[in-house]
Amino acid sequence: MKQKVSLFLFLCLNVLFPFSGISSFPGDLLVTPDPTPVVTEAESGVAGSGISTLQDGSIRYITAKSNYTGQSGPGDSIRLITYAVTFRDTGYYQLFVRMRVGAGGYDDDSFFAARGFGAKALADGNDWVFINGMAGAGFTQPSDFVEALGEAGSQVWKWVNISLNFFPSSTALKTFYVDSGHLTQTFQIATREDGLAIDKLAFGKADLYYTVEALDNGLAGVEAKPEPIPPYQGPPLAGGSTKFLGNVMASDNIFANYWNQITPGNEGKWGSIASTSDSTKWNWSGLDRIYNYAQQHQLIFKNHTLIWGAQQPSWISALDAATQLKYIETWMRMVGKRYPHMDMIDVVNEPLVSHNPPDGVNGRANYKEALGGNGTTGWDWVIKSFELARKYMPGQTKLILNDYGIINDNTATSIYLTIINLLKNRGLIDGIGVQGHRFELEKASTATLKSNLDRLAATGLPIYISEFDLGNLNNEGTPDDHQQLELYQRIFPVLWEHPGVKGITLWGYLEGEMWQSSCHLVLKTNAWRPAMTWLADYVRRTTGNSPAWITSPGTPTLSQNYPNPVSSSTEIGFTLYKTQKVTLTIYDHLGREVTTLVNGLWSPGNHRVTWKISDLPAGKAGNGLYFYRLVTDDIILSRKMMVLGR
Template sequence: MKSTSTLFLGVLGLLSLGATSHAQAQNAPVSQQAEAGTLGADWLSQTASGVQYVTITPTATINAQNPGTAARVITYSVTFPGPGTYDLYVRMRVNAGGANDDSFYYASGFGSKSPTNDNDWITCNNLFNVGYSSGSLPVDQGGPAGTGVWKWVNMSKYSYSETPVSFTVAAGALTQTFQLGAREDGFDIDKLVFGQTGLYFTPAQLDAGQQGTTTPPVTFTPTGPPMAQGKPKYLGGVWSPAQKLFFNRYFNQVTPENAGKWGSVEGTRNQMNWAELDSTYALAQRQGIPFKMHTLIWGQQQPVWIETLSNADQLAEINEWFQAVAQRYPNIAQIEVVNEALNDLPLNGSTGNNGPNTPGSGAGNYYNALGGAGTTGWDWVITSFTLARQYFPNAQLLINDYGVITSSSNTQRYLSLINLLTARNLVDGVGIQGHAFETRGIPAATLAANLTTLAAAGKPLYITELDIDGVDASSNLDDAIQLAEYQRIFPTLWTHPGVKGITLWGYRPGHWRTAQGAYLANADNTERAAFVWLQNYVRTTVLRAKNGQETTVRLFPNPTADGRFSLSGTQNSTQLRIVDRLGRAVHQQALRQQPVVDLQLRLAAGLYVVQLTGQDGSLITSKLLVE
């Protein structure tokens, strides 16, 4: 039998252990003003609107995965209230440059780090479209805050290109050295907070240095399956840190948002950052869904270092870029080879819709290395596709641009470029962006007609970057406005027979048009009205399968030498239209259940597309060669 004193001491020991465990479980958050550290020479402390913060001096040199010099490092001495594991929260502001102003580094552990050792630093990029500026939701993953506002991000849960880390403090080492590193300018930091891992902190609690709670947020969990599962065309999404959550529950095609742009991969020459692109590709392989590479050639977000190389060296680097992508990702389904050729040349001094492109802006400035305008006016695009066909023989090569179905003149200009590529067997599909600023106010009938014109090139169409805003005239979130616009636009795109897939350019807060309310799911995962409608529409709408009429319609003779030919099997067609390679209608007529249509047309020698509209609205196309 144990003595009473022994039993008392045992109970006291258990009580002491319990008190210690409780204290460790409730370690107070540790706040650190950003300017309180030892600032490297490239950091500045500034004050505006009552907030004192640090920012980096502008520089044209951005290392890919480390600060590069001690001048770009801030060092802090942080004393913790007790041992335990802590998450790092940072109050930051991304300025007007958006994706060009939104990255920094934090040390991968405590202690003084080498400014040139990649392993010592966690790269944090794409911060322009995540974070929490206010509200009752805890600062967890993602978040709806955009640019130009002070916002909190849990860096220990934010994954861009590297696995994030939490920080463990031992009982005998409560004071630790911690470091931050500069990457892009235009990025401001106000405050750091180390909050205990496993607790949840609202922006207000972090602002005040108050303890978080153990209660996780109540969030909605979607169940899937993907909206377009089993459909003859895909409905995909864009992949980025802000858009990853529940991706597989909604989408069956994936496109990297920024990770596949050359400037993201090779910001420093010969230092390749594949991590986030690897993540996108791995998802596609794991889920068995198409991976579309975005993008090889563009007039934005290109490596700054390539701008000043000779034409020969630039072309060599472009070949290396293509080859590196091809070797790393052998199962690419689709590639947007050239992005926005009509709007943004890879040329310094270009004054297109996204210009002017100034030195250091990331335009690439390799336009002339690819052949410039040349004899076709588009030699640089033709060269790009020629290289892509060489390095990616099994991928579907796409061209991609915006504003191309909003007017017939834009459509015709785009079609002329597509036809140049088609004549050389260099393009396999046509990408058509669908941002809200393009489609707003454009009649759905105009969009449909211009899609049909582009389909005359005989290539499948893809809506590559669809988003629809959801705010009123005062920029207040408005579900009804977004729902009405989705109902007006989406069916026209989804049911068009030439369109073989649609990709939403984001669906969660952190969307590049977060300020315009273009996201479809809220920060707590609940679905806005437009998203509920969209899922039901896609899942229940029966798309036209390849019907028997397509195999029974015959065109004879083909080629024709005198413009005389016949169409048979046309009894279910209501309209006949013949267009030339520029998409211009050269003949059209109504059909009235005629099984045979005999034609004798005065057509110049060349290639034409014969289009038959079925009673169900389907479109059947055939090529006609006139000799």
Template sequence: MNNTTTLCLALLGLLSIGSAAAQNAPVLQQAESGTLGADWTTPPAQAGVQYVTITPTATINAQNPGTAARVISYAVTFPGAGSYDLYARVRVNAGGANDDSFYYGNGFGTKAPADDNAWITVNQLNAVGYASGSGNVAVEGAGGAGTGVWKWINLSRFNGGEVPISFTVAAGGLAQTFQIGAREDGLDIDKLVFGQTGLYFTPDQFDNNQQGSSTPPVTFTPSGPPMAQGKSKFLGGVYSTSQKPFFNRYFNQVTPENAGKWGSVEATRNQMNWAELDSAYNLARRNGFPFKMHTLIWGQQQPIWIETLSPADQLAEINEWFAAVAQRYPNIDQIEVVNEPTNDLPLNGSTGNNGPNNPGGGAGNYYNALGGAGTTGWDWVITSFQLARQYFPNSQLMINDYSVINTQANAQRYLGIVNLLVQRNLVDAVGIQGHAFSTRGVPAATLASNLTLLASAGKPLYITELDIDGVNSAGQLDDAVQLTEYQRIFPTLWEHPAVRGITLWGYRPGHWRTTQVAYLANADNTERAALVWLKNYVRTTVLGTRQLAETAVRMFPNPAANGRVSFTGTADLTRLRITDLRGRVVHEQVLHRQPSVDLLLKLAAGLYVVQLTEQNGGLITSKLLVE
């Protein structure tokens, strides 16, 4: 081979490498660089970000932009032929689900604005996506970023109302016209990007217009086991699509976030959607975790259709709702029967802290059907628990509310409702939400004192919805601020003798307080400083215990022949757990006011640890020898 031939081949090779590298680079379009229809506007740049948004209008077409004024056209030149996915950097504003949709063209070319078939609808963007700066994670699938943040979404992989598409570029057609259309106002669009199908792009790569990769980015994988495994108290998590990755590596109790709310299950009368609730319930059952139903009665997220029924028909529907849940989920450990009674009545016109409850807003408006205030002032709560005791005789019934331990007055008011239920033997536990807005700035001693006050009703306490923000006074992400607040708040709650368990109300992006950066793990699964500390604290903190011999509970025979063992004096216990000497749970069950328990254990011969949990959260332990 002569030198000239060698040089030509080398140049061809370099051109080939350059072409491949060019195709790896995203094809970027600044949203404002297109030809904007008259209804689009370009507000002043914010923090260096120039973007487009649609002029507010009352008209929203169901499946198309409707007019040319609501369309933006782009001239896009591609580096090479192939298949490309469409990405967008967007921000959903305060309207949430009312601010989160737009259209893109069903393929390249100029589209008729009012032709349904010419447009792909993209909806439900309020709780999906990957926030800028969210770590070494590929932008694909749904993601979990929320509102108020700039975030990237792979529109070719996300079904937001219609089946998404990728875009094919032919060798002779590298220059193309592409269009987007407006649907809801309140959605800001910063950039549109075409990335080669099959490549992986992280938010940082898009933000810096860098090349994608043919291999997925390496992300952190948590190892488990659950933080509170083997403890007398559970540390649970809220269950939703964005929160379920690696759930059982951290948590050992399950509460559905929205799936158990009546409005989610029966948005249309007599049409029940159990899918997400089934998923949460089955996760708990597969892993032997306690499952808590959230929630039967509330003044939010209730079916709209029930608001206008007669009180008699409303009460009949409430009975049907309770019966349907009881039939589908026969082994619910805990049920939040009434949620937020001091803050949000199920009554249109109520002006509680979450009000005003307007018609059609999902308050339920069945307050009077349950008895209203009545003679006690809280008859509607009492009726709800009477029904729950009827339909769920073996479940632990719980009341739940927020901002009830930040002041003594709030705690005292809540205690009054609890005592009304205790007097009627209708409540088994007291739920206390732990949102950041209820604990920030409140001395830990105040929180502890009010926990003790609520415990005076004689029922175990549960912290049901704990979250702690991770931003500083300037609104910037700050790991140190979140860590300090966890170290200040969490031990006060965890170590209180009446607190039986804590449930975190989310730990990943997609968290309901994502804007306040309350999540503990990043989108790439890496753990923020507060989570690293929390794991170590929960696993190493020794909670108070008593030996079996010091109590009225009896276990016999011991040694257990053929795995048969019985317990008596268990009426005041809530849980029985047996572990091996390495701390692995080999048997666990919830106890429902049972005076005795008989077990036939299928265990290998050896020594085991028995853990019995009291109603006040105390732990009784003993050794069991299986022969």
């Protein structure tokens, strides 16, 4: 009778959660494969005298006390650390390691891993695999699948799939085998370079795929990677608005589906174009590509930038002032002639004395005197730059002054207004550019931001927020979705809703293509971070744009809940690509329904639903394993989560 009950329970769960399965039936025992990784803290092993255990915040890690030049194996026991790893299930496993490569990069990125389980001969190269090149490997984003080599770089904590990328390919998935009689296995690694920090080891089933999030939190692997999310099909977020929401050119080829204004990043800077003093050999290809894209897709084209002390031609500073001025005029004339439909341009970028004027200080280009220096106004060189720009730029092109650290600083705003009024009185300026990088805005008072925007708007000139990005405070650590969302919700409306602001240009949006690495809005998978979902909905609501943000057909997706494990509440995200009937239900580990969070017709888009377990009776949602299931017209999706602290 016991076997029949167990089998009945298994069959019920397998219908509800298809990833469950039977590996064997030893007598009355029902064995279900365990898809969760076996995670071991690196410092928990028995370490040799050449290994240190150190601390990085809450992370304890191991590292070598000194470097070792051998490549075939550890050589002796001082670099050896031995683990007793207890597995919950039999089968083949692959090895993952969480690590951080030091500032030395490729001089700080190697160690040894044993070839299979058991104690190894220290001097036998056949027992060891030399793991090298970690500086250019690994993954950090929670949704990243840790399968390929990756490219996370140095000085960040990251997961690397050691088996698939460093063990011989013919045996990579069969190197680590656990049988039913030996669930506890000995495993060894050895340190080699003192800049490599190792935090955790993880063994995951060789036939499953694991994300960074799964390895970080001991969550189940999946049998197949999700189908890629279709690229966003539009319409542009600010389409139909009197204000533009733009960006710098990205590599995704669907830029115009998101944005209605475009700015070149480095492609429009003089230093990028003029590597030689021979103007017939200047390379315009990058800027041409962006300008032509703007014309093809009817985007507002805001060029960046004519005069800037940084990223200027390396040869310009050595010339005499008269020759410098001739080259400046040649540069401006060629820009104006080549891009006749240019809508606006940053004429002078970062002119404030302590910022980036072309004054030769701190390695900057040195041609300020060729433009008149400070002169009688204190800003003659800026005035001369705008006079030349007015002469050579197309008639409809708006001339913009651009700088950072302005609206978060009352004093900087006052200095900026001095320059603006000098230009305005001469009819030389058409708009005010105010940079919006995270280091300017993340700790700024919204009252200060609004007050200084009011002061700038009083000039009667339109304000353009340029180079906008928000992410982690100080851009430190793994990108934090909740922190980025809070900053966007607090700061973006102050800028967007100000009547003097006529457009905002973000400084990137794609993962891996950002100057500030934590500030991306769209993942490599095309998935939106929560701040992007909020931004799209907010701009839609404030402009009256169509709510059908995602119009291409696609398969619904179900995200891992956050936070997980859950103590009082958690958020569950899912994406729909058409209007359809949706249910989202929570089940306990026996398949019993706990609650239904969603049951009805939902529109396309990215959705988040909160489950407050604190609202349920204690007996209804105790500690343990839970499942949540999304049922749509197209698909049934399930995920696991843990509840702790009830």
